Amino acid sequence: MSTEKKKAHPYKFIxxxxxxxxxxxxxxxxxxxxxxxxxxxxxxxxLPVVFWYSTLVILLxxxxxxxxxxxxxxxxxxxxxxxxxxxxxxxxxxxxxxMMGFSALEANSIALTxxxxxxxxxxxxxxxxxxxxxVLGGVIALAIIFLRAxxxxxxxxxxxxxxxxxxxxxxxxxxxxxxxVFLQFVG
Amino acid sequence: xxxxxxxxxxxxVKSATIHDAHGHQDHGHHEHHETFLSKYVFSMDxxxxxKQFLITGMVWAVLGGLMSVLFRLQxxxxxxxxxxxxxxxxxxxxxxxITPEAYYALVTTHGTVLVFFVLTAGLSGTFAxxxxxxxxxxxxMASPFLNMLSYWFFFIASxxxxxxxxxxxxxxxxxxxAYPPLSALGDASPGSKTGMDLWIIAMSLFIVSSLxxxxxxxxxxxxxxxxxxxxxRLPLTIWALFFTAVLGVLSFPVLLSGMILLIxxxxxxxxxxxxxxxxxxxxxxPNEGGSAILYQHLFWFLGHPEVYIILLPAMGMVSEIMxxxxxxxIFGYMAMLGSLFAIAAxxxxxxxxxxxxxxxxxxxxxxxxxxxxxxxxPSAIKVFNWLTTLWRGNIRFTPxxxxxxxxxxxxxxxxxxxxxxxxxxxxxxxxxxxFVIAHFHIVMxxxxxxxxxxxxxxxxxxxxxxxxxxxxxxxHFWVTMAGAYLIFWPMHYEGLAxxxxxxxxxxxxxxxxxxxxxxxxxxxxxxxVFAAQILFLINFFYSIFKxxxxxxxxxxxxxxxxxxxxxxxGHGNWPGEIPEVHRWAYDYGKDGKDFIQQxxxxxxxxxxx
Numbered sequence: 001m002s003t004e005k006k007k008a009h010p011y012k013f014i015x016x017x018x019x020x021x022x023x024x025x026x027x028x029x030x031x032x033x034x035x036x037x038x039x040x041x042x043x044x045x046x047l048p049v050v051f052w053y054s055t056l057v058i059l060l061x062x063x064x065x066x067x068x069x070x071x072x073x074x075x076x077x078x079x080x081x082x083x084x085x086x087x088x089x090x091x092x093x094x095x096x097x098x099m100m101g102f103s104a105l106e107a108n109s110i111a112l113t114x115x116x117x118x119x120x121x122x123x124x125x126x127x128x129x130x131x132x133x134x135v136l137g138g139v140i141a142l143a144i145i146f147l148r149a150x151x152x153x154x155x156x157x158x159x160x161x162x163x164x165x166x167x168x169x170x171x172x173x174x175x176x177x178x179x180x181v182f183l184q185f186v187g
Numbered sequence: 188x189x190x191x192x193x194x195x196x197x198x199x200v201k202s203a204t205i206h207d208a209h210g211h212q213d214h215g216h217h218e219h220h221e222t223f224l225s226k227y228v229f230s231m232d233x234x235x236x237x238k239q240f241l242i243t244g245m246v247w248a249v250l251g252g253l254m255s256v257l258f259r260l261q262x263x264x265x266x267x268x269x270x271x272x273x274x275x276x277x278x279x280x281x282x283x284x285i286t287p288e289a290y291y292a293l294v295t296t297h298g299t300v301l302v303f304f305v306l307t308a309g310l311s312g313t314f315a316x317x318x319x320x321x322x323x324x325x326x327x328m329a330s331p332f333l334n335m336l337s338y339w340f341f342f343i344a345s346x347x348x349x350x351x352x353x354x355x356x357x358x359x360x361x362x363x364x365a366y367p368p369l370s371a372l373g374d375a376s377p378g379s380k381t382g383m384d385l386w387i388i389a390m391s392l393f394i395v396s397s398l399x400x401x402x403x404x405x406x407x408x409x410x411x412x413x414x415x416x417x418x419x420r421l422p423l424t425i426w427a428l429f430f431t432a433v434l435g436v437l438s439f440p441v442l443l444s445g446m447i448l449l450i451x452x453x454x455x456x457x458x459x460x461x462x463x464x465x466x467x468x469x470x471x472x473p474n475e476g477g478s479a480i481l482y483q484h485l486f487w488f489l490g491h492p493e494v495y496i497i498l499l500p501a502m503g504m505v506s507e508i509m510x511x512x513x514x515x516x517i518f519g520y521m522a523m524l525g526s527l528f529a530i531a532a533x534x535x536x537x538x539x540x541x542x543x544x545x546x547x548x549x550x551x552x553x554x555x556x557x558x559x560x561x562x563x564x565p566s567a568i569k570v571f572n573w574l575t576t577l578w579r580g581n582i583r584f585t586p587x588x589x590x591x592x593x594x595x596x597x598x599x600x601x602x603x604x605x606x607x608x609x610x611x612x613x614x615x616x617x618x619x620x621x622f623v624i625a626h627f628h629i630v631m632x633x634x635x636x637x638x639x640x641x642x643x644x645x646x647x648x649x650x651x652x653x654x655x656x657x658x659x660x661x662x663h664f665w666v667t668m669a670g671a672y673l674i675f676w677p678m679h680y681e682g683l684a685x686x687x688x689x690x691x692x693x694x695x696x697x698x699x700x701x702x703x704x705x706x707x708x709x710x711x712x713x714x715x716v717f718a719a720q721i722l723f724l725i726n727f728f729y730s731i732f733k734x735x736x737x738x739x740x741x742x743x744x745x746x747x748x749x750x751x752x753x754x755x756x757g758h759g760n761w762p763g764e765i766p767e768v769h770r771w772a773y774d775y776g777k778d779g780k781d782f783i784q785q786x787x788x789x790x791x792x793x794x795x796x
Contacts, residue, residue: 011330014329017406017436115473122451122459125451126451
């Protein structure tokens with residue numbers, strides 16, 4: 001039993017390995033970005049300021065996620081639901097602010113797609129867009145465990161789903177920090 | 188109980204339900220409300236999922252193999268007309284002769300299907316699923332549900348790929364590597380239209396499938412081994428499947444990223460890969476600044492590890508089968524393990540040897556030459572260890588063992604030409620010739636196929652509780668073995684003479700028409716070899732229902748855990764407790780005993796491994 005405790009739950013382990021493969025997806029894209037940037041015909045542009053706001057939002061959402069996990073373990077189900085809701089809202093705000101960033105660029109006539117586009121802009125769209133999809137995946141996961149909190153069947157407070165969701169949520173947060181720093185200073 | 192303890196207890200209960208789902212003492216454990224759908228279709232039993240992968244892979248192997256026979260027909264008989272071809276392929280073979288478009292579609296689909304659907308999903312999908320829980324001593328995979336999803340993503344990918352063959356403009360025809368601009372521009376060729384869209388969708392689904400599978404394999408091997416099964420007691424099959432999964436999990440996402448950029452170029456007018464292109468009938472394209480070479484880097488960053496994703500499971504199974512059938516411990520277990528690791532690590536550092544002639548900086552090229560040739564070291568270690576395992580063994584020439592020995596032969600022959608091709612200077616001449624075709628078909632294609640056959644013959648009794656027919660197995664082996672060399676050996680000479688791959692017709696080339704008769708010969712042999720595979724299929728399906736019954740738990744007298752399960756294990760594998768492991772998997776001929784199973788406790792005066 002004592003050795004059992006130290007072992008990670010297999011699901012958690014699957015998640016960690018899965019995060020590794022998500023890292024490889026973005027490593028592939030950002031290294032392609034570096035290669036492409038070193039070649040001719042690259043358009044340098046500033047990231048719209050709204051991306052800073054979205055960075056703040058996702059950082060904040062990690063705090064609320066952590067609070068939700070803490071409250072769950074303390075059996076404060078009311079507060080737990082509140083923090084989960086807050087996290088979901090912040091996740092959606094993050095997505096909206098990113099979209100605003102894309103339209104701000106388009107408004108500045110920096111095309112992200114289409115015949116006038118430069119791959120600098122297209123890369124931003126693809127990289128940030130894929131990250132948005134991963135955030136939305138997290139939102140769906142949170143929505144599912146949120147609904148399960150209302151289910152009468154959940155009597156014996158299994159923290160595993162919440163823990164898995166929070167590991168994933170912090171991961172997409174850190175991933176965005178990396179991408180943001182990369183796009184801001186390398187890009 | 189504190190919260191923390193409650194949570195742990197909870198996790199424990201949860202994992203206990205996974206481990207012991209059907210493992211209690213009752214022997215009717217797999218009969219409780221299982222419907223046809225839950226047992227054979229949406230099964231979460233790793234053994235059933237393995238069979239699903241195997242049989243889907245077989246369907247693809249027949250289709251992909253048939254395609255090669257069809258395009259070989261064109262290469263062997265460029266002037267002849269076969270009316271039955273028109274009834275088979277319709278407008279793709281007007282007048283009984285395959286059209287150039289159909290030829291390219293056949294070549295492309297043959298490559299894609301054999302590399303990904305047969306030798307990735309069909310090989311590691313089958314044997315990782317089947318062997319990992321059985322050989323490490325687990326009830327099932329870490330997540331049986333994800334495992335089921337993995338198969339169904341593969342199934343949907345198969346359906347999409349299959350449907351691409353029936354669209355009006357035909358399946359994708361720009362080569363299995365799908366280089367832009369052919370793959371990025373719908374106007375580039377008929378196959379680049381809907382066929383390519385379906386190709387990308389199928390491949391993306393396939394990537395999801397192999398990621399889900401890979402995550403599960405890794406988590407299962409690291410987390411769910413039975414008591415006493417330390418990592419260095421694992422059979423080499425498991426180690427090989429482990430490295431295979433690691434390679435897949437780390438390299439498939441990079442291919443996915445390359446394909447996402449390709450989707451954007453195709454559908455949203457971006458210029459990641461496109462620049463300065465003029466299409467006949469369309470005019471100059473507005474795309475500026477893209478780089479087609481960028482795609483090649485992303486593609487081959489997967490593409491090279493993919494070679495080892497295909498090869499490593501075969502190596503693992505061959506090691507295991509060879510040790511069992513030589514009645515000797517595998518020679519140099521730790522060296523085998525180390526060389527597997529070395530191959531897996533080097534796999535990520537050699538991708539640009541596929542790109543020597545793309546204008547790669549020659550200095551960079553020489554680095555990749557060095558790293559590529561380094562792979563010869565672990566490969567040679569493995570070969571010598573296989574040979575020394577056979578040396579003075581008490582060899583039982585079962586069909587599985589014959590295919591394992593055949594694997595080693597092919598791996599040597601194909602590996603040696605790899606040393607030629609790994610040199611950037613030689614590659615200038617050999618690149619894109621039949622020499623390359625011969626090399627990779629022998630070392631990766633046929634060799635891994637042999638590993639797969641070895642695995643099927645060897646573990647068929649565990650899968651279906653019956654034996655396959657040996658006589659048919661021997662015929663299958665000798666025809667395939669001789670055929671493989673007769674098909675691919677001559678191609679080396681064609682390649683050395685500069686004969687390029689992927690050409691539709693060589694008969695009008697002054698420099699290559701001397702090979703007309705040779706091409707005819709290769710075509711005839713390929714048809715014979717294809718017929719021998721039909722024999723294998725008949726043997727396989729006949730034996731499932733009518734084969735000789737397995738009457739003992741351990742028909743091969745092997746040491747590994749799968750042979751401690753009942754002859755037809757239910758979901759959960761062991762009816763009682765999972766056995767404990769006391770020794771490594773290779774105690775053959777020790778202390779005068781023919782074999783000692785891993786579950787046998789170490790005797791008082793016995794030295795452990």
